[in-house]
Amino acid sequence: MENKVKVILGVIGADCHAVGNKILNHAITAAGFEVANLGVLVPQEEFVNAAIETNAKAILVASLYGHGEIDCRGLRERCRETGIGDILLYVGGNLVVGKTDFAEVEKKFIDMGYDKVYAPGTLPDQVINDLKNDLVKRGLMSE
Amino acid sequence: MENKVKVILGVIGADCHAVGNKILNHAITAAGFEVANLGVLVPQEEFVNAAIETNAKAILVASLYGHGEIDCRGLRERCRETGIGDILLYVGGNLVVGKTDFAEVEKKFIDMGYDKVYAPGTLPDQVINDLKNDLVKRGLMSE
Amino acid sequence: MELKNKKWTHDEFGAVREEILKQWPTGAEVDFEEAVKYHENIPAKRQFAKRLIKAKKNGETLTQPRAGVALINEHINLLNFLRNEGEADLLPTTIDSYTRQNQYKEAENGIEESKRAGRSLLNGFPAVNHGVKGVRQVVESVEAPLQVRHGTPDARLLTEITLAGGFTSYEGGGISYNIPYAKSVSLERTILDWQYADRLVGLYAEHGIEINGEPFGPLTGTLVPPSMSHAIGIIEGLLAAEQGVKNITLGYGQCGNLIQDVAAIKALEQLAEEYFAKHGYNDCVLTTVFHQWMGGFPQDEAKAFAVISWGAAAAALSKATKVIVKTPHEALGIPTKEANAQGLRATKQAINMLRDQPFPITKEVEQEIAIIKAETRCILDKVFELGKGDYAIGSVRSFEAGVLDVPFAPSNYTLNKILPARDNIGAVRLFDTGNLPFTKELIDFHKEKMEERAKVEGRKASFQMVIDDIYAISKGRLVGRPNSK
Amino acid sequence: MELKNKKWTHDEFGAVREEILKQWPTGAEVDFEEAVKYHENIPAKRQFAKRLIKAKKNGETLTQPRAGVALINEHINLLNFLRNEGEADLLPTTIDSYTRQNQYKEAENGIEESKRAGRSLLNGFPAVNHGVKGVRQVVESVEAPLQVRHGTPDARLLTEITLAGGFTSYEGGGISYNIPYAKSVSLERTILDWQYADRLVGLYAEHGIEINGEPFGPLTGTLVPPSMSHAIGIIEGLLAAEQGVKNITLGYGQCGNLIQDVAAIKALEQLAEEYFAKHGYNDCVLTTVFHQWMGGFPQDEAKAFAVISWGAAAAALSKATKVIVKTPHEALGIPTKEANAQGLRATKQAINMLRDQPFPITKEVEQEIAIIKAETRCILDKVFELGKGDYAIGSVRSFEAGVLDVPFAPSNYTLNKILPARDNIGAVRLFDTGNLPFTKELIDFHKEKMEERAKVEGRKASFQMVIDDIYAISKGRLVGRPNSK
Numbered sequence A, B: 001m002e003n004k005v006k007v008i009l010g011v012i013g014a015d016c017h018a019v020g021n022k023i024l025n026h027a028i029t030a031a032g033f034e035v036a037n038l039g040v041l042v043p044q045e046e047f048v049n050a051a052i053e054t055n056a057k058a059i060l061v062a063s064l065y066g067h068g069e070i071d072c073r074g075l076r077e078r079c080r081e082t083g084i085g086d087i088l089l090y091v092g093g094n095l096v097v098g099k100t101d102f103a104e105v106e107k108k109f110i111d112m113g114y115d116k117v118y119a120p121g122t123l124p125d126q127v128i129n130d131l132k133n134d135l136v137k138r139g140l141m142s143e
Numbered sequence C, D: 001m002e003l004k005n006k007k008w009t010h011d012e013f014g015a016v017r018e019e020i021l022k023q024w025p026t027g028a029e030v031d032f033e034e035a036v037k038y039h040e041n042i043p044a045k046r047q048f049a050k051r052l053i054k055a056k057k058n059g060e061t062l063t064q065p066r067a068g069v070a071l072i073n074e075h076i077n078l079l080n081f082l083r084n085e086g087e088a089d090l091l092p093t094t095i096d097s098y099t100r101q102n103q104y105k106e107a108e109n110g111i112e113e114s115k116r117a118g119r120s121l122l123n124g125f126p127a128v129n130h131g132v133k134g135v136r137q138v139v140e141s142v143e144a145p146l147q148v149r150h151g152t153p154d155a156r157l158l159t160e161i162t163l164a165g166g167f168t169s170y171e172g173g174g175i176s177y178n179i180p181y182a183k184s185v186s187l188e189r190t191i192l193d194w195q196y197a198d199r200l201v202g203l204y205a206e207h208g209i210e211i212n213g214e215p216f217g218p219l220t221g222t223l224v225p226p227s228m229s230h231a232i233g234i235i236e237g238l239l240a241a242e243q244g245v246k247n248i249t250l251g252y253g254q255c256g257n258l259i260q261d262v263a264a265i266k267a268l269e270q271l272a273e274e275y276f277a278k279h280g281y282n283d284c285v286l287t288t289v290f291h292q293w294m295g296g297f298p299q300d301e302a303k304a305f306a307v308i309s310w311g312a313a314a315a316a317l318s319k320a321t322k323v324i325v326k327t328p329h330e331a332l333g334i335p336t337k338e339a340n341a342q343g344l345r346a347t348k349q350a351i352n353m354l355r356d357q358p359f360p361i362t363k364e365v366e367q368e369i370a371i372i373k374a375e376t377r378c379i380l381d382k383v384f385e386l387g388k389g390d391y392a393i394g395s396v397r398s399f400e401a402g403v404l405d406v407p408f409a410p411s412n413y414t415l416n417k418i419l420p421a422r423d424n425i426g427a428v429r430l431f432d433t434g435n436l437p438f439t440k441e442l443i444d445f446h447k448e449k450m451e452e453r454a455k456v457e458g459r460k461a462s463f464q465m466v467i468d469d470i471y472a473i474s475k476g477r478l479v480g481r482p483n484s485k
């Protein structure tokens, strides 16, 4: 039996947008990953704790409601502090308040330590593709 | 019996937009002017000839279809050449091709010798008001 | 040549043709035999008639913009932009106003000025001046069915050049491209000239080349009652069919009341099938086009989007075969390509959201269909009668008599006696039926409807009501109520 | 306190109140007696309830945006802009998400960061932090009826502060502001907390101050079948009425099929009148609100305008008392004030063009009304039964049992067993009716409808179909067909 790669999925902060989360959960699971879905309204420490507990290879953070800038800051540091500083960190959704040039948003979140930043409306297939590529590159998954 | 002030009304060039013309005709007539309405598809010389014939005090030129810039050029000169160089010249409609900053359009037509330039969608009342004021100012009409 | 509704002989056509092709140097580029071969190699996906037939079969409503600029490359870019960014199903080439008036010298001048200015100073594409070669450059650079759209009383040379150039659809007719577009051109003249254009399409048909023809439905675009535009559309369709046109799209300009708009398209389909069959044109394929609101638009773009979307919705709900799309720049000027694509995309979204939703044929819709059919029949049958069985002659006489009458038209050849206004729910009615050959019941119907509104508004139906209705949509309403209401 | 659907006594209310007002320093600013006097001086044109009653009487559909930013002056400018440039009839104040989760410290932090950044870093107006004084600055600077809009499971302090601050309308309910907005807050808790909020509105009513209450109709905004949102809305309405709320607006989020949308508003009106009368709340004034499409939007602004305009049209045709308006920025982020005003103006134009057009109650509409009513009655009567005659207790038990069930909700307190999908004409049906207490006929009806679509698409109804439907409108369609269809 193949050992599935584990990933953490959740919507950060005071954000309750659940639809995209449910669809991502469904799609990533169907693509062969083991998803620990924390659902909505997830504080930073819960992401980190879940990742440590399950020995996950990636954390997928969603923020839809506009407070992403405030909520997502410091997650990479928190990972480092707890010894999982190398973990793959993806973030996506509607990350900032207002309709903004995505290149700026991307830079902001890359600077915060996220490995990949996704524009609003990203489809699950793209996430799954990137996840596979990144994990293969890191030798954490076979092609 | 009061002598009505005469004005010439028409749509210049190869332009067939008739609705605004009919409404202006109706409104300006109702406001007490005598309108010689030349209708649509009116060449420059017809405006000038009509003004001379009827001893009109103003020529109201409409151009809706976008060729106003080409069609309206030279009308003031033609008036001068025929001895009615001082006649009040108004122009209005959708004067140039495309949605353009009106201030630019206005300047262009003022430079061509028009006394007043009207933005798209101008209502008859405004035209009538201006006409009365300008004619009173020129002593061609009593208040 | 004497006017009658009869297919021109080859000799009649040939004699006129010789003159026509000499009207401007580019006429010499036309070689009919070669053009037929050229058309034979046009792939199906660029053939207008084929695309319409497919849409009709599938219950689709296709989108088509208006667009045209002075220079060839700019025009190609524009069309491709509308295809790619606007998701347009069908593409146009709108002809400039000088060409429409056969002022080819002014058009040439406009081309030159446009080259110098670096932007189009013409309000359309001067196809005659660009000639067959220029037109083919366009046709070959665009991956969609292409139609000529204009408003030309005498379009004979334009037709020759654009069809030889590879266009597969052609808008216009002897009435609809005269009355709203000209002032002093006689109807007899334009019907004859359009027999020429139709005959040319018919000739292509005889050589196996199917070119779509489309009478211009909306006329002045301003409160035209459906029965009048239907009568004129059907007459033009019949005249075209007589000259051999086999694929015809009949048009209607949105009035704004949903029941009336849905009923109008249904009535148009039914009446056209009926009259074409009655007069023996059984091999014509008939489709319909719905024009989004053709009258004055609101200047505000957000409001314009609402007018566009509502037009798209009405088109989809009426299941017209295609819809001609307006843009958020409508009130102000010829749209940029971006604004044009926006109108197209809004329309596409609305149509797609509604394509699966059939609009119920309620008793209100049925009643409206019945009214429109009854009125149209009164008009058509009187035209036929006045023409002693000839719709061409009948049309001329009917305009003289006010049996055919187009409100707000610039032409001296329409009586301008009828006065349309909206009733209390926004349907276009006649506050003055002029000389229309309506039955007493129909006249009373219009009277009642207008009285109903007048009562609600506490004023008499008058020309002021008509004026209020003309401005209404641009001021944000459908019915032009007095301020207090 | 034990949950039951019974008006709180003054003592019960007073005891809790003392605690509530201490939750954040600004609570001390609340002085009920003074607030009543303050309300007495609010002119009629700023009173929400009065404006709704007038609209209902005149058959108007009023427009209302969503809007809120972090800082007081910016918020005032925003609202005035929407009034002047957006022609909004009613104005909102949308509360930020920290406040909704009672995280007032984070909200304070957001205010500070917003001041520094010179732009709002909060997604709404943190009314608790700004306190009664801050709220009144807003209320006094805006010439329109104002409503608090949020999504707060425990809104007790927020209600105290905003009502004392002079708001005349208040959105929310113990179910609709829990299930779509929270994860692990018990329903018992939120219903109790919302009894508090409703009781406060009731107290104002007892002092002659009429404040409008509005359960949040759309829930998750994602394929919620009308009967489920109607059942929840009516329950919340009844619970509010028991606490003394006298002016109630029930809501519905557009599903997208016109027949279903019109039927939904009609059914909602009829059911609400029926159940309010049945339970003896005869002195409540009931109105309706139609929410333009609440699910995922297309990113393209032109397409978004079509969705907005179609929502406006459906609202007008259904004759809802007001419509909550989306903006062309919806898919991407909180709108700029300009984009918000654009959505409002497009909506106003569409509504005004349709206000005079009654939508015929066809047999399709009647059938749909009958279906929605039958389903809603099944649900409501089962809730009543499970609660042994108490809707509050019944609601808790019904969510446990899956008798009430909200699709795609984040809450652990809903079973998430029902699966909605569109039928072949785009109406929202249930591809899995979960534990809903439907009759066999109703269950079969849903099955048939789904099979009809499945057959057309040549695939089985499955979760993939649900997913396709969730994306459909944002991808430019209503029904999420497989690509080839």
Ligand code: B12
Pocket (backbone or CB within 6 Å): B014, B015, B016, B017, B018, B019, B020, B021, B023, B024, B060, B061, B062, B063, B064, B065, B066, B067, B090, B091, B092, B093, B094, B095, B096, B097, B098, B099, B118, B119, B120, B121, B122, B123, B124, B127, C066, C094, C096, C097, C100, C123, C124, C151, C180, C181, C218, C219, C220, C221, C222, C294, C295, C296, C297, C298, C329, C330, C331, C332, C333, C334, C335, C408, C409, C410, C470
């Ligand atoms: C109805 C209409 C038509 C009808 C006209 C029927 C008829 N014979 O009258 C039809 C369908 C035939 C038509 C044809 C064309 N049209 Co047209 N038409 C319109 C439309 C939708 C409404 C015009 C109207 O009747 N408005 C109602 C009346 C009451 O208002 P008005 O005309 O603006 O006039 C008022 C004011 O402007 C002002 N005013 C007007 N003239 C003057 C003059 C003076 C001195 C003053 C003081 C005031 C004044 O007072 C009037 C009364 O309030 C406008 C767009 C719009 N406004 O929404 C386009 C529009 C004018 N048309 C346009 C064009 C380009 C054409 C065509 C070339 C076709 C094409 N390319 O699509 C042909 C022209 C053919 C020709 N040879 O002229 C463009 C012009 C573009 C530009 N300037 O950049 C417009 C703006 C649409 C657009 N955005 O593309 N059109």
Ligand code: B12
Pocket (backbone or CB within 6 Å): A014, A015, A016, A017, A018, A019, A020, A021, A023, A024, A060, A061, A062, A063, A064, A065, A066, A067, A090, A091, A092, A093, A094, A095, A096, A097, A098, A099, A118, A119, A120, A121, A122, A123, A124, A127, D066, D094, D096, D097, D100, D123, D124, D151, D180, D181, D218, D219, D220, D221, D222, D294, D295, D296, D297, D298, D329, D330, D331, D332, D333, D334, D335, D408, D409, D410, D470
């Ligand atoms: C439905 C909805 C709601 C529902 C949510 C119900 C629920 N519990 O799920 C309700 C009505 C309750 C709601 C509430 C609110 N909402 Co809301 N909502 C939406 C809406 C319309 C659709 C969201 C949705 O379900 N889309 C469908 C799913 C499938 O797509 P998705 O969520 O975008 O997720 C996909 C991708 O983004 C991507 N993705 C998402 N996360 C991640 C993470 C990673 C790592 C990756 C790789 C990809 C990825 O993959 C997903 C699947 O394809 C959006 C606007 C829109 N998109 O059209 C606004 C929107 C997200 N909401 C917004 C706001 C502000 C709110 C509120 C604060 C209320 C308000 N001010 O109006 C509250 C939030 C309360 C809170 N505490 O969170 C804003 C956010 C603004 C911003 N960022 O600037 C939006 C953008 C609307 C707007 N323009 O104002 N909302």
